[in-house]
Amino acid sequence: MNQHDNTFSSNTSLSDTSFQSDMSTSQQSARQVAVKVISNILLQQGSLSTQLARHQTEVASDHIPMLKELCFGVCRQYPRLNSIALHLLAHPFEEKDTDLYAVLLLGLYQLTYMNTPDHAAVNETVEACRLLKKDWATKLMNAVLRRYQREADEIVALLEAQPSVEFNMPKWLVKRFNKHWPEHFEQIIEASNTHPPMCIRVNEARVSRETYQAQLVELGINSEEGPFSGSALYLRNAVRVGELPDFEEGFVSVQDEAAQLSAQLLSPKAGEKVLDACAAPGGKTGHLLEKSNHIELTAVELEPWRMEKIESNLHRLGYSAQLICADASDLDAWWNGEHFDKILLDVPCTATGVIRRNPDIKINRKPADIDDLVIIQRAILNKVWTTLKPGGFMLYATCSLMPEENEQQIQHFLAHQEDAQEVALNSLAPDKQIEWGIPVSHGRQLFPNLEGHDGFYYCLLQKLA
Ligand SMILES: C[S@@+](CC[C@H](N)C(=O)[O-])C[C@H]1O[C@@H](n2cnc3c(N)ncnc32)[C@H](O)[C@@H]1O
Known part of the structure; x- marks a missing residue:
């Protein structure tokens, strides 16, 4: 296990049975379940939202807020807590003891950021080792937390020199944000570290x-x-x-305000054939139908379990669309050859504009993800483009702050696609002034705002007739 660069990897995740509890009832404490959720995130077994969805039924419903506070809190503060934990441990835990590392992070989180009395936080942490049937770790955990209680100020002051601790953000992200957006760096860091509105x-x-x-x-x-x-x-x-x-x-x-701009920019009109190409969970799908319920809307999504979310969202809103579970870049699998008037292409991305909503990005996201995602986005963009009518419009969107996924992606596309041109973002809604974000070489970049919208990117393209 390598806690230094967050590269835990394992095929093992903490299932219900592997976490042995003294409580014979089916309901466990928020803390016990938080250990599972955090361990599985560290072991790269899924995102915070999927892990929470999977495990929150294991606690009583009135304990769910506490479970969320613990899990979101540890992820949000992870760069700091990880540095403190590594400083306190003589040897990092082995991968098979990732659960103990999660227990330690939770203990440090309680001591540093919650109102839990110190003795209770230490006792609960020690008890958690017992519940995991790892009594051998109780002495170590006790000693480590008691040392932190005594020396917290000195330790934090010492570690503050590390960028990941100073900015509470992985070092590689600090570097990228600083390199790409020096003038917006402080805003990005501050907004990414707070609770979103x-x-x-x-x-x-x-x-x-x-x-x-x-x-x-x-x-x-x-x-x-x-x-x-x-x-x-x-x-x-x-x-x-x-x-x-x-x-x-x-x-x-x-729905975040920046995400709400999609439907406003695409401005669907009755009778138009519209494609929402990467659609789940369907936030924007529903909004397109709210703008006009008389469009012919097709929503394509790769993941079946995420497709279900579109279904339930549309059901609640009282709308319907043609839902297709497929890889949008595999046209043979889903396209019937009829061209679309308008396309929303909200591609999978690093989500670096929404870290405050998905703080596990601080744990799981790696620099190499950018290159991988750029390739996936490019494939989807190139293929889906062929389904657009001549004269039709495509709105390309991400919730990323990485130029590679945004303006550079579009730069590359325009350089290779002769029938594509960029048009003004309000071309389809000329009455709307574009007063958000900043113009970049192609499209506009929005940064996360402390009390406002998330980080986002938009570019509107038209296919030449
Ligand atoms: C940024 S999210 C879309 C959010 C959505 N537009 C909304 O507003 O609710 C990207 C979605 O694309 C899906 N996806 C990833 N690769 C895909 C592919 N090749 N084809 C279709 N969907 C894909 C992901 O599963 C994810 O649900």
Whole structure:
């Protein structure tokens, strides 16, 4: 196991049975389940969101907020906690003891960032070793945490010189952000390290933003209008979706404001044939239909389990579309040869603009992922382009801050695709002023904003007739 460069790799993940609990009941404590979730993330067995979805049923529902706090917290603070843990340990744990490393990270997180009394955090950490049937580690864990209690200030001051600790971000990402966006570096770091605001999208086909905002006020939920998307409301305090009026009836969805710009920019009109090429979980699919329910919409998604999310999202909103589970770059597998008027291509990416929503990126993302994703994006872009009508429009989007995936990807595409041209982002919605993000060599780059939208990239392309 190599904790230094985060390259844990294993075919083993902590299943329900491998985590032996003294509690014979099916429900475990939030902390026990957090150990599983964090271990599996360290072992690269899946993302934080998939691990949480899989394991949160193992705790009582009133413990889910605590489970999330622990898991999101450890991921968000991972660069710091990892440095502290490695400093405290004489020898890193072996890979088979990744669960113990997760226990240690959770203990350090409680001691540093939570209100848990110190003695309780230490005792719970030691107890966690016992529950894992690794009693041999209890003395070590006790000694390590007690030392941290005594020397925390000195240790943190010493480690602060490391960029990963100073900025609470993997060193390679610090370097990339600084290299590509020196003027926006501080904003990117600060916004990526905080809790994101809760932004909702009002379904304007059902209710106006003003009316919905007034309904929220009646329930004591205060919000501000998003400045860039006509359907966005930022809630001053996050609430459970069940508390949002008419959520189940599809009057409102949770979606970041930058993501809401897609449907605004593509501006689908009745009768148009529209493709949403990388569609799950379907946030933008639903928004396209809210803009016009009379479009002929096809949504393509590679992952069957993610396809189910599109289905349930559309079901809640009361819309339907042709859903196809396929690799968008494998046209033989899904395309019937009929061209589309408009295409939304929201490609898989490094998600470096949404680290605050997916903080496990700090653990799992590697520099090599950029090159791998650029190749996948290029293949999808080139193939899907052939399904666009001459004169039709394609909106290319990512939630990445890496120029390789954004302006450079488009640069390469335009250099090789003779029938493609970049057009102004508001070509399809000329009444909308583009006042967000910054112009880059092709398209516009948005950076994550402390109390506003996520990091995103958009470029609008037209196929020459
Ligand atoms: C950035 S997400 C899309 C988010 C979505 N547009 C939304 O707003 O809810 C990218 C999606 O592309 C899917 N994907 C990845 N490779 C794909 C491929 N070759 N063909 C189709 N979908 C793919 C991923 O599974 C993921 O669901």
